[in-house]
Amino acid sequence: MNTHRPVRALSRALSRALSQSTSSSSFPLKNVTKSNFEPVLAELRRHVAAADFVAVDLEMSGVTSAPWRDSLEFDRSDVSYLKVKDSAEKFAVLQFGVCPFRWDSSKKSFIAHPHNFYVFPRQELPVESPTYEFLCQTTSIDFLAKYQFDFNMGIHEGISYLSRGQENEALRCFHLAYEDGSKLKEVRDAPLVKMADTLFTERMKNTFTEWRDGLLRNKNGGFQFQGISNDRQQHLETIFFKMRPALSLNGFTSHQLKLIQLVIRRHFQDLSYVQVNGENSCQQRLVVHTDSKDDRESLMKDVKDEHLRQAETKVQAAVGFRHVIDLLSSEKKLIVGHNCFLDIAHIYSKFVGPLPSTAEEFVSSVNKCFPHILDTKVLLNANIGLQQRMKKSQTSLSSAFASLCPQISLGAKSTDLAFQLCVKVEVQVDDLRSSNWNSGAKHEAGYDAFMTGCVFAQACSHLGIDFEACLPSEKLAHNEKLQKHINLLFLSWSKGDVIDLTTGNKNVMSVGSKNNKKRYLQISYEKIALIWGFSTKLKAREIRECISKVFGLTSVVSIYHLDETAVFVQFNKEKLVSEFLSLKDTLERKDGPVSVLHPLAGLLEGGNTRAADYETYKEICSSPNAKVLFADQAEAFGIQWKTKLVEAKALCLECESSGEKKALNPASKSNEKSERKNMENVQSDSSTACVSNYKIIDSLIASRGDKVRTNL
Amino acid sequence: MATLIRRRLLCTSAKAGKKWAVKEVTKANFSEAVEEFKDDLARSDFVAVSLQKTGSFSAGWHRALPFDTNDTAYLKAKYAAERFQVLQFAACPFSLRATKLTAHPYNFILFPRDELKVGMPSYSFSVQTSHLTYMAQEGFDFNACIYDGISYLSKAQESAAKVRIGNPTPGNYVVDSSLTHTVADTIFIERIKSRVKHWKNACKKSGSRTDDALLSSLRKLVMGTEIYGSRPCMNIDVCSERQVQLALEMLKEFSDELVPLIIPANGGGTQSVRVVLTSSKEDKDLFERELQNVVEEQNKRVRGFREVIDLISASQKPVVSHNSLNDFTFIHSKFLSPLPANVDEFTGSLSLVFPHILDINHLMKNIGPLRKVTNIPAAISYLNNHYFAPIDLETLPQENEGKIHRHNVVKMCYLFAKLCTILKIPENAKLSNNHLLAPALDEYTNISNPFSDIPQESINEDIRIWRNNMRKISCDNLVFLWGFRSGLTAGMLKSMLHKSHDVFSEDFDVRFVDKSCAIAVFWQPGLSGTFLDVVSNEAIIGGSLREMVSEGLRATSYRTYKRVCKLGLWEADLAESLDKALEDPDYSMDADSTTNGREILWSTDSMINFDDL
Known part of the structure; x- marks a missing residue:
């Protein structure tokens, strides 16, 4: 951006005036796009190297690809990870905030350098790869728009990147291309068919002969070679290429160049055709004279090496924003984020490699790249002292910032005693400095990273960490007061699941004050059945009624809607899940008046009701499709069966007589493969299985009849 | 010579004046613009539409290919329409009287904002960075689009929303x-x-x-x-x-x-x-x-941009489109209702709303050399150079104006007018005042035309001349091949196959679909079946074919391909998708009788050549 330069000059002049009087100011933070990326990166290297910790924050194009992918109360920790994985894989990072913080002991204050990188996954290299594509969540994009996110800037000027995997692939492709020599495409020998081609070839042959003979004759003399003079567009010029005489070919068509290559190969042992990239990336074609075969080989090798070097430079440039990630990783600095598990997953999937399939594998790989990560949300929730200081306010970033760092968030300089305890943070952007800076641009990644860093610095001070005592050699990451908080991230904030990045251990942390009651209610996932595809008119209450009519009033502990098409039914006993599934299966195989009058008929109405256990939910969560409704997702996942029967650990009540056992067993024993078959088509002899149900049903119908009447 | 001079004259006169400009419509000026649009529409004979989307296809084989049947082409278009989003809807009511073209172009900027907080019209959508970059280069203002784009609800969503909003x-x-x-x-x-x-x-x-x-x-x-x-x-x-x-x-x-x-x-x-x-x-x-007023106001707010669609539909004017299958799958899924499962239901449902759709690509088929031209400027310049068909249009926007995408729809009108003149579609056909389309144009009314369905990327492609050697062949004669070693060219694969078995002694062709998968055509009926039998039977397979199979070569019929599309197994590589379709346990049960006899056109130069990719 050309306009930057005069602005920068002006700002420099202004800053000189400002730096003397560090009054309250609100200059913008450092916005980084592809036009100023290189110089900023060089500067950032210095800042990060000197930093005590680096705060990061990301703005994404979305969070959940479907409502049911949102973090739910009934998420087991492995399911939580799958949801985060899905989010990181589908959405793009649009803005990346990096803010290095350095303690300046002379000023007794932190120096922060907030950077706001615009990132856009543009394809820069012509290397074959799956199309660059990402998902946008409409509400997230709208949310960003509310905070004046500059989408034009992002799309026009955003910095692109290659992950480590993509970089290796690109390099491999380039190497392969040059190994094969296909970059210097060997022209196939083809008979010259056209008259014009023959004439052209003949003329070029004569020209090259003349040139070469001239060179040989006048090794020391000043040989003057006349290019093809009859055409002003085409001309040959004698130059030196790598200490060898060469002819540069200009103004030829690609077909003519092919013919020239043929001529050279056929008729001249001591001439070689090479193609090099000139200074301003225009391609230059040369015919180079070599003294011997060895000389020729060394020339070709030189040319090839140069091509490779150029390709590598190109790949290095395409690595783009990942240089920042590599920098953070190689400096092994303490990374500070706020509720940053998803952020870390994004960083991993975009810049390191594909996300592993389990949380344990993921955290161990993350730990290798970033050995020290601290989540301020974990820190704030873990320490009671901090919670008291925050006067029980929310632990969202902006409210934590407001309650812990009032001196910065209010932007006012006060001599208030309370403010004296606050950690001072001085912001530096280029030459602009301010000790109470406030750009006010919330939900801008750079500013959010700055807030996170301030919250962390303040929290450290409350924990009694003396920044002065922390010598540069003794890193903050190894401070014993932080040890029990470091490398802990919320796998799921709503459930308080915390994962330890160093060990992969998962714990439940009691967070907040509101949901404490629920915390201790352990969910047993074996007692959960998943039902979807039922009539959208059905509400949780009606589903509960349906089921408790069959299995007893206390059988259903709770009904939880994933979305309007699916529910979790939590039973009070594990075996009820398998009983429910087999009853549903049995009913659906038999059409008849009984199944219509059965209490479950309401649930099965429409014939599309599917049911399965919790494991199926996990499987569906791991599928990459992005359907908005759960029922559609299950269908896209390829589920064609209606009921997934699970092996009951205890014997079903219905299976008491041996005859019925026979009928039921083939179904309940069915393994994965046969389950996928359409159950409707399998008309097994299930009529006997229904018999035992009749008695129950009869009594239920009677009681239902009473109920209907009392309803009036 | 005379024509040349006249053309020059016409061109200069065309460039001279600029009476109208494309009207950009956002949330702010939507209600006035709709009123104007309504009047313009009422006065015009046709309406041209053109959509700017966030993406088209994720992998090479996801676009409509020459060997696609109507159904598979539709399923591909459906897949795209369901994932990507329309950010700009250009609509241009126009009339053609003698050689005078009167056009009123509007660009409606859309964004699927959830105005009513009911999770509609779209929870999320995919974007392709290449498309966004291209739009950015063309000067598309994304901030204006996202901040001020007009939202909408489809007909199906509208009825659902009314319940959820809960107004008395x-x-x-x-x-x-x-x-x-x-x-x-x-x-x-x-x-x-x-x-x-x-x-x-x-x-x-x-x-x-x-x-x-x-x-x-x-x-x-x-x-x-x-x-x-x-x-x-x-x-x-x-x-x-x-x-x-x-x-x-x-x-x-x-x-x-x-x-x-x-x-x-x-x-x-x-x-x-x-x-x-x-x-x-x-x-x-x-x-x-x-x-009553409150209800109407409410309805307007809920419908948003869809009002324009409703107006076009209610006017019953013929709709001119350039990529009809792609554009109308989008229109159907965003503004009418979710797309049905097959192409017949789709055309049925669509024709209720838009009874007359004219596809420019289809019209161009009638001019031999234009068969393969997919981009509008190229087609216009071809017609300008080869035909004398002056069209009097005040302004034909110039290429160097930068924001080409804005003028695309006007160019479409212009091209359509030229085509009508050249193809001598009679005057009375165009004056469809009685809301009926004269039979002369009717024969060009055809939506199910997958051949026209070339994605936007190819907008800058050169004119390629169709060699007129299309041959009709049945899907039964096609065999998909994959699992061969990488780096082969079609020629190499063909010669390997030629030596491998007697089946290949007869005339056959091999082309690459993408880097993972090739398609073989047996010109002699029945041989494809023989080949598939040989490949799947260990007892009779022999020679170098046996070796190739042991190295991983797999083959399957066209039926599997159709199944891939039907099940929506849109993997990046076709080979992967075919493998998945074959793994599916229902595969053998699936009796596939409806489309068995369908014929497709095979043209030797219409295949995507791997070397060109």
């Missing part, structure tokens, strides 16, 4: 003779009747004298009286739709003063019936008109 609707009592009152019903009616009477009298009494605030609020508590607008009202709680009907029936008795409103419950059903008391007959009419 006037209660209309439907006389149902079968409704016989039970004892409970009578009790219910009597109870609410006395309540309503009591309340009405109280309201009237209090209307005559002025109460102090305390008293009136007490009265409000006791009687359940509330104020609706400026009029008093009360709510009657109901437990079922039957009770709603009973309440409405009872209220008929008071119909000269009371207006019933139905208050919907969250998530469908009725929560209560609200009774509004009006002071006189005039006041009642006034109130009903007010209600």
Whole structure:
């Protein structure tokens, strides 16, 4: 951006005036796009190297690809990870905030350098790869728009990147291309068919002969070679290429160049055709004279090496924003984020490699790249002292910032005693400095990273960490007061699941004050059945009624809607899940008046009701499709069966007589493969299985009849 | 020579004036623009539409290919329409009188904002960075689009939204003779009747004298009286739709003063019936008109941009499109209802809304050399150079104006006009004042034309000349091959196959679909079956074919490909998708009788050559 330069000059002049009087100011933070990326990166290297910790924050194009992918109360920790994985894989990072913080002991204050990188996954290299594509969540994009996110800037000027995997692939492709020599495409020998081609070839042959003979004759003399003079567009010029005489070919068509290559190969042992990239990336074609075969080989090798070097430079440039990630990783600095598990997953999937399939594998790989990560949300929730200081306010970033760092968030300089305890943070952007800076641009990644860093610095001070005592050699990451908080991230904030990045251990942390009651209610996932595809008119209450009519009033502990098409039914006993599934299966195989009058008929109405256990939910969560409704997702996942029967650990009540056992067993024993078959088509002899149900049903119908009447 | 001079003259005169410009429409000026558009549409004979989307296809084989049947091409278009988003809808009502083209272009900027907070129109959408980059280069303003784009709801979403928004609707009592009152019903009616009477009298009494605030609020508590607008009202709680009907029936008795409103419950059903008391007959009419206006205003807000679609549909004017299959799958899924499962249902459903769709690509098929031209400027320049068909258009936007995408729709009109002139589509055909399309154009009305369906990326492709050697072949003669080593060219693979088995001694062709998968055509019927039998039978397979199979070569019929599309196995590599389709246990059961005999056109230069990719 050309306009930057005069602005920068002006700002420099202004800053000189400002730096003397560090009054309250609100200059913008450092916005980084592809036009100023290189110089900023060089500067950032210095800042990060000197930093005590680096705060990061990301703005994404979305969070959940479907409502049911949102973090739910009934998420087991492995399911939580799958949801985060899905989010990181589908959405793009649009803005990346990096803010290095350095303690300046002379000023007794932190120096922060907030950077706001615009990132856009543009394809820069012509290397074959799956199309660059990402998902946008409409509400997230709208949310960003509310905070004046500059989408034009992002799309026009955003910095692109290659992950480590993509970089290796690109390099491999380039190497392969040059190994094969296909970059210097060997022209196939083809008979010259056209008259014009023959004439052209003949003329070029004569020209090259003349040139070469001239060179040989006048090794020391000043040989003057006349290019093809009859055409002003085409001309040959004698130059030196790598200490060898060469002819540069200009103004030829690609077909003519092919013919020239043929001529050279056929008729001249001591001439070689090479193609090099000139200074301003225009391609230059040369015919180079070599003294011997060895000389020729060394020339070709030189040319090839140069091509490779150029390709590598190109790949290095395409690595783009990942240089920042590599920098953070190689400096092994303490990374500070706020509720940053998803952020870390994004960083991993975009810049390191594909996300592993389990949380344990993921955290161990993350730990290798970033050995020290601290989540301020974990820190704030873990320490009671901090919670008291925050006067029980929310632990969202902006409210934590407001309650812990009032001196910065209010932007006012006060001599208030309370403010004296606050950690001072001085912001530096280029030459602009301010000790109470406030750009006010919330939900801008750079500013959010700055807030996170301030919250962390303040929290450290409350924990009694003396920044002065922390010598540069003794890193903050190894401070014993932080040890029990470091490398802990919320796998799921709503459930308080915390994962330890160093060990992969998962714990439940009691967070907040509101949901404490629920915390201790352990969910047993074996007692959960998943039902979807039922009539959208059905509400949780009606589903509960349906089921408790069959299995007893206390059988259903709770009904939880994933979305309007699916529910979790939590039973009070594990075996009820398998009983429910087999009853549903049995009913659906038999059409008849009984199944219509059965209490479950309401649930099965429409014939599309599917049911399965919790494991199926996990499987569906791991599928990459992005359907908005759960029922559609299950269908896209390829589920064609209606009921997934699970092996009951205890014997079903219905299976008491041996005859019925026979009928039921083939179904309940069915393994994965046969389950996928359409159950409707399998008309097994299930009529006997229904018999035992009749008695129950009869009594239920009677009681239902009473109920209907009392309803009036 | 004379024509050349005349053309020059025409060109210069065309460049001279710039009477109109493309009207950019966002949220801010939408309502005025719609009124103008309505008038322009009424005065025009045709309307051209063109969509700017966030993506087209994720992998090479996901686009419509020459060997696609109508159904597979539709399924591919459906896959794209369901994932990507329309950010700009260009609509241009135009008329062609003699050689004079009058066009009124509008660019509606769209963004699927959830204006009503009901999770619609679109929870999320995919974007392709290449498309966004291209749009950015063309000068598309994404900030304007996201901040101020017009939202919309499809017809299907509209009915769902009405339930969720839960605005009161006037209660209309439907006389149902079968409704016989039970004892409970009578009790219910009597109870609410006395309540309503009591309340009405109280309201009237209090209307005559002025109460102090305390008293009136007490009265409000006791009687359940509330104020609706400026009029008093009360709510009657109901437990079922039957009770709603009973309440409405009872209220008929008071119909000269009371207006019933139905208050919907969250998530469908009725929560209560609200009774509004009006002071006189005039006041009642006034109130009903007010209600009507509120409902209309509401509907407008809910529909948003879809109003334009509704206008076009209601006008019954022929719609001119350039990528009809792609554009209309988008239009159907975003503005009408979710896309049906197959192409026949789709065309059926679409023709109810848009009875006449003219595809420019289809028209161009009638001019031999234009068969493969997919980009509008190239086609225009070809026609300019080869035909004399002056079209008088005030401004044909120039290439160097930067924002080409804005003018695309005008160029479409221009090209259409030229084609009509060249193809001598008679004058009377174009004047479709009677809302009927003359038969002359009818033969070009065809949506199911996958060949025209070339994605946007190819906009800058050069003209390629069609060699006119299309041959009709049945899908049965096609075999998909994959699992061979990478780096092969089609020629190499062909010669390997040629040596491998007797089946290949007859005439056959091999082309790459993508880097993972090739397609072989047996020109002699029946040989494909023989080949598939050989490959799948260990006993009879031999020679180098056996070796190739042992190295991983797999082969399958066209049926598997159709299955891939039907199941939506859109992997990046076709080979992967074919493998998945074969793994599917239902595969063998799937009797596939409907499309077996379908023929497709095979042209030797229409395949995507791997070397070109």
